[in-house]
Amino acid sequence: MPVRWPLLELEPPSGAAKTRPLCLRPGSDAINMDQQDNCKSQAKDASPRLTITDLSEARTSLNATDTPGPYHVFPSGRKKFLVGVIGVAGLFSGLSSNIYFPSLDAIAKRAGSQCVSPLLWGSLSDTVGRRPIYIASFTVYIISNIVLSLSPNFPVLLVFRGLQAAGSASTVSIGNGVIQDISPPSERGAFISFYQAIRNFSIAIGPVLGGVLANTFGFRSIFIFLAILSSLVIIMLILFLPETLRTIAGNGSLRLTGIYKPLVARISVEPPYMQDPNETVQRKKVTLITFIEPLRLLAEKDIFLNLLFGGVVYAIWSMVTSSTTNLFKSRFGLNELFLGLVYLPNGCGTIAGSAMIGKLMTRDYKAAEVAYKLAQNLPPSYKVPAKDIPADFPIEHARLRHLPWIASLFTVSTAAYGFTLAYPTLTSKPGWIAVPLALQFLIAAMSNAIFALNQTLVSDLCPGKGASSTAINNLVRCGLGAVGVAFVEAMITNIGPAWAFLGLALITVAMAPFAAVNWYWGQQWRAARTKRKAKMED
Structure with a gap:
């Protein structure tokens, strides 16, 4: 018997009977309220379809998890606080590169270390824990900044700049690991978007700070500033961040000891739900396979296509960002201080895009869960398992539903952006600078919405x-971004900004089929992977 993903459901408008949900197929209009009883029959004609050979086992698994314990015991307020803490820690990934934009083209120099280091730190944090790796990576970062502020020559500057990037880049992957530890899929989209919005604040403020510091105190003051700020953040992590890796902390109810326990927990009253582990925690040993295992994710078709599409969008956004200094300096004659200010629309766009898509993903997941229960004749109280999403639950549709219009707006904005900077008759007009900056805002907002969906x-x-999944995502994105940044100046010089960015927009169009393939076949590939994994465990 085929298992189908028939419908997307939305909550009824205000004033409508809330016990009778509206049914909506992708691209269709809501059906009449009087037709609600026909929702189940409509499932027969819906697509795409997925056949699971052993439906009885899948149904048994569903019934076995009808009344699971909480995915995590932390209340919503504490989860938001922790996401805020790791978001502040994640500021340094963007801050450590964007703060140089007004005066240095540092992206190409940092690309190698920022691509590879999350793979190492991320793999370790999935094995030995989030908290010790956070502390270790920030220690590397702080030491690097101190040396950079005193560096006597260029080779020392280059080496420790790479170590600085290695320390800061890890914060993104570890932070996403924390979010997966504490949040079920129904909350994950909102938390990842919230986390991304906090981190992206550094993209908005970094160039401004860099311009002010470099103009006032010289470039070495940037490293002193980063060293002081990161020292305050590592103190915050030591004080407040508990270990969240589920093999160590469970769902937050296991008693922590040693480095895994935050200092605040040592002097505060212990919650009543805390308990000792039933047995000694058996953690994985760190071996060479620990660092190679994330690379195996690239062999999964659905994951690879997801990473590839998101990586191309990231590369194009990086090319827009990295070329801003030269383009705006030559077209509008800006000094370093004002060059820092022109990055504000880009940074604000990243925050706006992340905040917007977080709300949409939460709504879409809830709608998908309601539709799934209806299609499977499950009781209203049933919750989709948070640890292992059922093979027949259409998580791909729940996450990718808004991708078409977001990608379209990103493409159009990118295509138009180059033309606004191509002609002196336009750039010489008073106030014209606002036009390309408005397009930068849209490019940043839509690209970061795609990043949040993707992640x-x-x-x-x-x-x-x-x-590990975030680390491999960063590896693909940073790798493609490094290639793009290396060629963008040559493209602009040889064919001009109009045709350069139009070409990048067309590349996005060419990549669109990969997202479409994931929409139609991603669920089938995921089901096959789940079945394969179950056989290996048996």
């Missing part, structure tokens, strides 16, 4: 590998 879905597809 949330990859986390859903890789349960228990939150940091």
Whole structure:
């Protein structure tokens, strides 16, 4: 018997009977309220379809998890606080590169270390814990900044700049691992978007700070500033961040000891739900396979296509960002201080895009869960298992539903952006600078909305590998971004900004089929992977 994903459901408008949900197929209008009883019959004609050979086992698994314990015991307020803490820690990934934009073209120099280091740190954090790796990576970062502020020559500057990037880049992957630890899929989209919005504040403020510091105190003051700020953050992590890796902390109810226990917990009253582990925790040993295992995710078709599409969008956004200094300096004659200010729309766009898509993903997941229960004749109280999403639950549709219009707006904005900077008759007009900056805002907002969708879905597809999945995502994105940044100046010089960015927009169009393939076949590939994994465990 085929298992089908028939419908997307939305909550009824205000004033409508809330016990009778509206049914909506992708691209269709809501059906009449009087037709609600026909929702189940409509499932027969819906597509795409997925056949699971052993439905009885899948149904048994569903029934076995009808009344699971909480995914995590932390209340919503504490989860938001922790996401805020790791978001502040994640500021340094963007801050450590964007703060140089007004005066240095540092992206190409940092690309190698920022691509590879999350793979190492992320793999370790999925094995030995989030908290010790956070502390270790920030220690590397602080030492690097101190040396950079005193560096006597260029080779020392280059080496420790790479170590600085290695320390800061890890914060993104570890932070996403924490979010996967504490949040079920129904909350994950909102938390990842909230986390991304906090981190992206550094993209908005970094160039401004860099311009002010470099103009006032010289470039070495940037490293002193980063060293002081990161020292305050590592103190915050030591004080407040508990270990969240589920093999160590469970769902937050296992008693922590040693480095895994935050200092605040040592002097505060212990919650009543805390308990000792029933047996000694058996953690994985760190071996060479620990660092190679994330690379195996690239062999999964749905994950690879997701990463590839998101990586191309990231590369184009990086090319827009990295070329801003030269383009705006030559077109509008800006000094370093004002060059820092022109990055504000880009930074604000990243925050706006992340905040917007977080709300949409939460709504879409809830709608998908309601539709799934209806299609499977499950009781209203049933909750989709958070640890292992059922093979027949359409998580791909729940996450990717808004991707078409977001990608379209990103493409159009990118295509138009180059033309606004191509002609002196336009750039010489008073106030014209606002036009390309407005397009930068849209490019940043839409690209970061895509990043949040992409990262949330990859986390859903890789349960228990939150940091590793983010690390491999960063590897693909930074690798493609480094290639793009290396060629963008040559493209602009040889064919002009109009045709350069139009070409990048067309590349996005060419990549669109990969997202479409994931929509139609991603669920089938995920089901096959789930079945294969179950056989290996048996």
